[in-house]
Amino acid sequence: MDKLLQLLSENSSYSTEQLSMMLGEPEDYIKAQIAEYENSGVIRGYQAVVDWDEVPDSGVMAIIELKVAPQLQKGFDEIADRIQAYDEVESVYLMAGSYDLLLTVKGATIQEISSFVAKRLAAMEGILSTATHFMLKRYKEKGVSLTEGKNDGREMIV
Amino acid sequence: MDYNDKLAQSIRSVKPSGIRRFFDIVNEMDHVISLSVGEPDFRTPWHVRQAGIASLEQGKTWYTPNRGFKELCKEITNFYKRKYNLTYDPLNECVVTVGGSEAIDIALRCMVSRGDEVLIPQPSFVCYEPLTVMAGATPVLIETKVENDFRLTPEQIEENITPDTKLLILPYPNNPTGGIMERADLEAIAKVIVKHDLMVLSDEIYSELTYGGKRHVSVAEIEGMKERTVVINGFSKAYAMTGWRLGYALGPSEIISMMVKLHQFCIMSAPTTAQYAAIEALRNGDSDIEAMRNEYDMRRRFVVASLNAMGLSCFNPEGAFYCFPCIKSTGLSSEEFCTRLLQSKHVALVPGSAFGECGEGYVRLSYSYSIKHLTRAMELIREFLKELKDEDNS
Numbered sequence: 001m002d003k004l005l006q007l008l009s010e011n012s013s014y015s016t017e018q019l020s021m022m023l024g025e026p027e028d029y030i031k032a033q034i035a036e037y038e039n040s041g042v043i044r045g046y047q048a049v050v051d052w053d054e055v056p057d058s059g060v061m062a063i064i065e066l067k068v069a070p071q072l073q074k075g076f077d078e079i080a081d082r083i084q085a086y087d088e089v090e091s092v093y094l095m096a097g098s099y100d101l102l103l104t105v106k107g108a109t110i111q112e113i114s115s116f117v118a119k120r121l122a123a124m125e126g127i128l129s130t131a132t133h134f135m136l137k138r139y140k141e142k143g144v145s146l147t148e149g150k151n152d153g154r155e156m157i158v
Numbered sequence: 159m160d161y162n163d164k165l166a167q168s169i170r171s172v173k174p175s176g177i178r179r180f181f182d183i184v185n186e187m188d189h190v191i192s193l194s195v196g197e198p199d200f201r202t203p204w205h206v207r208q209a210g211i212a213s214l215e216q217g218k219t220w221y222t223p224n225r226g227f228k229e230l231c232k233e234i235t236n237f238y239k240r241k242y243n244l245t246y247d248p249l250n251e252c253v254v255t256v257g258g259s260e261a262i263d264i265a266l267r268c269m270v271s272r273g274d275e276v277l278i279p280q281p282s283f284v285c286y287e288p289l290t291v292m293a294g295a296t297p298v299l300i301e302t303k304v305e306n307d308f309r310l311t312p313e314q315i316e317e318n319i320t321p322d323t324k325l326l327i328l329p330y331p332n333n334p335t336g337g338i339m340e341r342a343d344l345e346a347i348a349k350v351i352v353k354h355d356l357m358v359l360s361d362e363i364y365s366e367l368t369y370g371g372k373r374h375v376s377v378a379e380i381e382g383m384k385e386r387t388v389v390i391n392g393f394s395k396a397y398a399m400t401g402w403r404l405g406y407a408l409g410p411s412e413i414i415s416m417m418v419k420l421h422q423f424c425i426m427s428a429p430t431t432a433q434y435a436a437i438e439a440l441r442n443g444d445s446d447i448e449a450m451r452n453e454y455d456m457r458r459r460f461v462v463a464s465l466n467a468m469g470l471s472c473f474n475p476e477g478a479f480y481c482f483p484c485i486k487s488t489g490l491s492s493e494e495f496c497t498r499l500l501q502s503k504h505v506a507l508v509p510g511s512a513f514g515e516c517g518e519g520y521v522r523l524s525y526s527y528s529i530k531h532l533t534r535a536m537e538l539i540r541e542f543l544k545e546l547k548d549e550d551n552s
Contacts, residue, residue, distance in 0.1 A: 156181040
């Protein structure tokens with residue numbers, strides 16, 4: 001995998017100067033690489049890894065499995081596009097296995113998400129069934145452990 | 159009761175580690191950004207841990223043969239054949255020990271005694287001098303210099319040789335400087351070693367961690383050196399297995415058999431679970447080493463470039479996972495520098511003086527930390543240097 005992308009996906013706040021030192025490449029080259037990734041759509045944005053459990057009133061998350069009737073020619077793409085247009089929906093994936101689409105959905109309350117599923121999703125043409133799972137606790141987010149202590153456990157030994 | 163006359167003179171004469179006091183202060187503090195640890199931050203590769211777990215599940219919890227499992231000795235000698243084209247007999251020229259440290263201790267005790275002199279290049283790992291003293295011999299310290307890339311030169315050996323010189327300790331890749339010895343350097347010192355009929359204890363514990371395309375060369379590869387070299391290595395650094403406590407020595411059977419004799423009386427056998435894990439590490443661990451080395455290499459580039467950019471001139475380390483910047487420009491001693499950095503920024507480095515008096519004026523910075531951790535630490539060191547400068551100017 002591209003080392004630059006890997007570093008940015010771990011921490012997008014590295015400066016180009018820092019990245020240039022880490023990778024042993026000139027800073028201008030790093031800047032050009034990043035610009036190219038942004039222009040070509042490989043890099044779509046930069047986000048912080050937030051432990052929402054630590055933020056009061058930050059709402060609830062649900063994972064929703066959808067079974068969908070694929071459409072002629074278009075397969076799942078059209079319905080996926082319609083679903084991702086909702087602000088509540090954080091991510092949409094097409095899956096192999098016992099269901100077709102996997103969504104992560106964010107809402108202020110359980111009721112809000114329930115209402116979204118019942119009134120919007122389930123009612124959508126082509127949706128055969130939904131299964132909603134509410135998230136109780138986060139342990140790890142985007143490769144970052146949310147439970148590990150700050151102390152790395154190593155002793156002071158020369 | 160006066161215990162002074164109840165204790166052996168030898169252990170009383172060993173200076174307590176100066177670094178302990180500093181570490182005690184660090185341990186008292188909260189939220190320290192430490193760059194002081196001398197072990198990998200990686201965890202032992204999972205398949206290696208699994209091999210250890212499997213052996214426990216099968217109840218394989220007995221002693222092993224004194225010199226270590228035959229299977230393990232075979233894998234160790236295969237490893238040295240594969241990496242350094244050195245052929246050792248697994249049955250007679252290999253002993254598995256409790257870390258590299260035990261191997262160093264028993265090698266010294268088997269090779270030197272009262273009246274012998276041991277040449278020890280410094281700055282280097284802290285154990286050589288006290289273990290030489292405990293073996294009854296006299297340490298003779300050789301200061302390696304930054305202008306020589308902290309390498310040992312034949313002239314430096316010549317200057318320190320007396321009729322009593324018996325053994326040279328060769329600590330490369332070096333902790334704390336990150337210096338290495340290339341083939342030409344080893345060939346040059348080999349001539350002096352052979353001429354004066356010295357033995358060599360080559361501590362190659364960082365052998366798998368060299369950078370910039372330079373692979374470690376064992377002194378035993380140099381013509382005429384294998385018969386006069388005891389190679390020390392282990393699993394701690396290459397496979398991130400420090401806590402398993404497993405090392406080994408390779409050398410002439412006449413010496414190894416004496417080391418096994420001593421090892422059997424003082425240790426019995428190295429940890430059994432660790433030996434099972436180590437077999438797996440040697441068989442299937444080459445790609446783990448490669449992945450960790452690449453990660454260290456990236457951190458090395460980042461740290462060295464950052465330090466140089468902030469005005470701390472830093473020798474470009476080519477091995478191990480330390481860099482050893484010079485702090486003389488600040489006008490502080492290495493201990494003052496570390497204490498003040500710790501107090502004002504909560505960043506912990508190790509004073510260079512911990513690795514021998516000639517380490518004064520330097521600090522050791524371990525880059526065995528995540529890049530995120532290192533980035534933060536570099537920012538704090540930069541702030542600290544700026545504050546020192548402002549202080550000077552006011």
